[in-house]
Each structure stands twice: as C-alpha cells, then as structure tokens.
Amino acid sequence: MSDGRRLQVLRAIVQDYVATSEPVGSKALLDRHQLGVSAATVRNDMAALEEEGLICAPHTSAGRIPTDAGYRLFVDQLSEVKPLSAPERAAIAEFLAGSVDLDDIVDRTVRLLASLTHQVAVMQYPSLTRSSVRHIELVPIGGPRLMVVLIVTTGRVEQRVVDVGRDLGDADGERLAFDLRGRLNALAAGRPFTEVARALAGLSEGFAVADREAVEAVTTALAELVVEEREERVVIAGTSNLARRSGDFPTSLRPVLEALEEHVVLLSLIDAMHDDPARPAMDASDLVSVRIGSELSHAGLVSTSVVSTGYGAGPDLVAGLGVLGPTRMDYPTTMAAVRAVAAYVSRSLGG
Template sequence: MMQSRRMLVLRAVVEDYIRSQEPVGSASLARGHELGVSSATIRNDMSALEDEGYLIQPHTSAGRIPTEKGYRYFVDRLAKVVPLSHAQRNAIDAFLAGSVSLQDTLQRAARLLAGITGQIAVVASPALSKSVLRHIEIVPVAANVLLAVIITDTGRVAQHTLRVDPPASDELTRLMTVVNDRCAGLPLRSAADAVRALGMGPFAGLHALAECLAGVLDDMVDDDRAGEMYMAGASSLAHRRSDDLAPMLDALEEQVVIMRLMSALSEESGADGVGVAIGSETHTPGLLHASVVTGGYGGFTHGLAHPERGLSPDVGDGEATASQRRAGDGTEREPVAFVGSIGPTHMDYAATIAAVRAVARYLTDLLTNENPDDAGVYA
C-alpha cells in the first residue's frame, strides 16, 4: 500500500511540475490532490522517492522536481491519453484538407503539430526504402530513349530516363504486363530483383532494358533525398528563456541524427503506437534535457493516396495492386515515415502523445485512402 501511495505522490509531483514548472512541495500536494494522508506523510514519501532516484531537490529549502527516471515511470503508466478537443480536430481537418501535394501536406502537418504542442515538430517524407511498388509504365520518347514512370504506394511518382534500344511495341507491352503483375506490392528492392530475374529468364531478349529498369529501382532506394524532413516550431521555442534550449536547438541542426533517432523510435512503437524517449534515452548529447515523442505513419499494405488531392495519379479505377489483393484487410507493415515532437522533459506528455498520434493517423489515412475526417482516428 505504501509503495502504491508513493507512486501516486510521484504522479502528482510530475503533473504539478509539468503545469507550473516550479518545484513542488508537500503542502501544495496535500492541498491539490486527494492523497488521503497528511502533508508530513507526503513529505516522507517524497524523501523516499528522492532516495530512489525519482525526484531531486534543486535547493535545500525548495520542493522537488522529477528526474528522468520519474518522467519515465509517469509516461509508462499514463492512465489515459485524452483525445484532442473538437476544435483541435477541426483545426487538423481545415489545415490539412486544402493540401495540393504530399509535400504540401507534410509541411502543413509540421506547422500544425508545432502549433498544437508549442514545441518543435518534425515530419519525415515517406522513405523509398520502405515504399511498395504500385505501378510502372515505360514510354518511348526518342530514339534509344525510354521514360520510366514509377509510382509507389505512398503516392511518390518518379520519372527516369532509360537509354537502351527500344523493343518492339508488343514486346514492351508484354514485359510491362508481367512486371506489374509480379512486382506490384513488392518493396522497391525486391521489385528490382524480380525485374532483373525476368531479364535473365523469360525476357532474356530484353535483358538490357530489364537490367536498366532494375538499376533505377535500386537507385531510388539508395537515394539520400528520399528521407526529406520538414520541421516547424524551432523559432518560437528559441524565444523561451532556458539554458537547456540552446543544446536542443544545436542538436536539431544535425538532421541525420534526428532522422535516425525518430525513425528508430517510431519503428519500435509500431504502426499505430507512439514512442517516447526521455533525456539520455535519446543517446543524443544535445537532447539530454529534452524528450522526443514520435509515431509512425503509413504502415498499411493496402494504401493508395488520394488522387483527388494530387498525391498520386489515377492508374485505373478498377486496378488493384498485388499488395491490395493479398492484404485487403488492412494488414499492418512497418511505417513508411514518422511524425514527432521535440520539447523539454517537462512537456505535457499526454497532450503531446495525443497530438502526435492524431496527426500520424491522419497522414496514414490520407495515404491509405481512408477517411481522415472520421472522428474515430483522433481517439
């Protein structure tokens, strides 16, 4: 019973410190929370929590503040993440619904999340290394020049020039029919291997073309620009007076480090979850006094983007990719990108988690052709 009450005291300290950012004393806890014990008993519990590493006392006469261990206990036992308010849901709908492209959507999502949380928001574009092939089209454009149009499940459209002798029209049509039948729904690297195998087997006469196309798919996966990242909120956070903010803002300059951290955190949390790294858990010196909240988006195999919003071209109303045929029930796969928030360790974790989850689900539904205006996605 004592241990259970002690943890209730810890929870109360974290909640009050997040709200006030002032050291919390036993008297204020006794007044503000129904803990059922005296101020003296609360003081003893706080002393024990300090000995156990959950709290620290910055000054001898001051109250206590949570440590990284205290925040971790609090986050792991959050009883409830309150859904966004009706006004906040409407803000997401209004702010993102007018997007004209995937890039525009991601930029807006970053600005929106920063506005909701008052913290730094980071949104990554879908990584081609995690994308699934939707459709390939090859069109002759000149002598010895073909244009390959490659469409992924996340709405990414890439055009690449293939400099090979063009085959006869019927041979090219037959090759593309087989390629799309066998490769649609495969990760780009696997699709490249499949195309290469076709050029060494049933389409040996088109070996040069198949090898060239496979090389393009491989290059798309290896393209460093596939991991573009959109950030918002840094300027407003910089205006706050805190010694802990300067290292955080410096760390944000290392975008590769932030990308790696948030991507790994989103993958660990799963397609529909939200991961939290606190202080030293980020393994980033500049974020020792910061917390990172990240969620993956786009982690469904049946996804198509909204053609009407400019995220992918129409390839035929009745057309379905191999992944849709195999996983029409919405089977989850690894998220294709992440959305996250970076702020001080005393951030409002429940509100931040709710905001990150809501924006991530909106982006997932946008890419998977669901209805992002369904209020259920914000729960």
C-alpha cells in the same frame, strides 16, 4: 507509504510542475489536489520520493521538481493516452485533407504537430527501402525517349527518362509500350523494393528480339531506381518554440539547436522506435515511444524529451515522426497529438 499514494503524489508533482514551471511544495499539493491525507503525510511521501531519486530540490527551493526518473515512472504509469477532442481530431483531418502531394503532406504535418504541441516537430520522409511499388507508368515523350514513372505505396513518385534505342511514335512502338507497361505492373505492383529487381530479371526474354533492347533499357532504369541508395530526409518545424521555453534549459539552448542541425541526430531521434525488431505487430498509431533526458544518446539533448511514433499502412511502417521539447512536457497531451497525427498521415498515404 503505499505505492498507490506515492504514485498519486508523484503524478500531482509532475502535473503541477508542468503547468506552473515552479517547484512544488507540500502545501501546494494539498491545496490543488484531493489527496485525502495530512500535510505531514505528504511531506513524508515527498521525502521518500526524493530518496528514490524521483524528485529533487532545485537549489535552495523548498519545493520539489521531477527528475528524469520521475518523468519516466509517470509516463510508464499512464494507463492510456487520452484521446484528442472531437474538434481537435476534425481540425487535424481537415488540415491534412488539403494536401496535394507527399511534399505537402510532410510540410503540413510538421507545422501541425508543432502548433498542436508547442514543441519542435520532426518528420522523416517515407524510406524507399521500406516501400512497395504501387504502379509503373511508361510515357513516350518523343522519338526514342520514354519517361519511366515509379509510383510508390508511400506516395513518393520517382521518374527517369530513358532512351530505348527506337522510335516509339509508330503503331509498333505504342504496342510495345502498352505491352511492357502491363507486364511490368503484373510483376512488380505490390512488391517491396527489395524484391523488384529480382522479379524483373530476364523479362526481356519474353519479348521479340527486336524489342529486347528497349525492354532492357526500361528494366535497368527501374532496377536502378529501386536499389539506388538515397540519403534519408527529415523535415523540422517549430524550432522557435524552444526559445519560448528557454527557462527549461539549465545552461543554454545552443547544444539543443546544434543537435537539431545534425541530420544524423534527427534521424536517430525518430528511427529508434520503428526500427526495433522486437516491436509488436500493431498499427503504427498504436505505439508511441517516449525517451526522456539521459535516455537520449546525444549529449546536447540531455535536457530534452522526444515523443515519436512510426507511420505507414497497418504494421508496415515506412518512416517516423515526433516532437522534441524540454523534459518539462505535457506528456499525455503530446503523446495523444503525435499518435493522432501519425494515424491521419497513415490514412492519407494508404489512400
């Protein structure tokens, strides 16, 4: 049996099983696909694929279904991820274009992914540890109180009210706020969070003695904002889609649902790919990770697959998103949807 024909038969079995959820027999393959060989040849090919562990017979069925290894070979042999249609791309762009802030982008993204793929969508909020400063704003709010607003390249906005120890309502106070805002942005804008605290160290020494207490109060607040540890956040949508595919889970949905309730598990599902130091330098939307069944480390997810990617501006990924569903998944379409949505999210945040 040639490798080319073996892959053709495997591809046909995967496609038919994904479409029908029924084990696939040799007669069905000949009826549905132009294989150009006899029934006996197809049966021999299927026997060889079964011997290699790429397909198996469920129970006493005469048909065959793909194994995790079969799905893996099928995905690895995809020459390219088919692009979404023009109407699909336009719908994604229009839906995400209506977002008003980061929370809205995340909410719209998971709902859109769940709708496009009919799977569970998972999205991680942009990580502050992978973020850079876009702008710092200082807003006097009465008396000695100043609101320090930190705007991040990922769209996140952090703020803190600081008592600077002096009234900022007079001309000197306004001058100080204006001058400090300019110097802060000159030092911090465009820098990753890991460098900001160091860049601001000693800034107060460049101000008049009377102003130094106020400057130190602001720089201390900013340093706390950029180094403060935060729990990573993830959002999911489309869990009900699993119920519609309950027949694809051999025992019950309970282990999958329990795994989805664990915050750490959700993060690990989408973190593995974009945290890989060996990841080649390319746009976030150009690399899609697929982990199938037993490749997932969590025991409750052995009957599922995860398709994920990172998002961000160019090679600077700030977080991940993806979908989880049964291993009987339309991988090419799902990969295309995840890649396209990540690209649009990256553009939204980069704007």
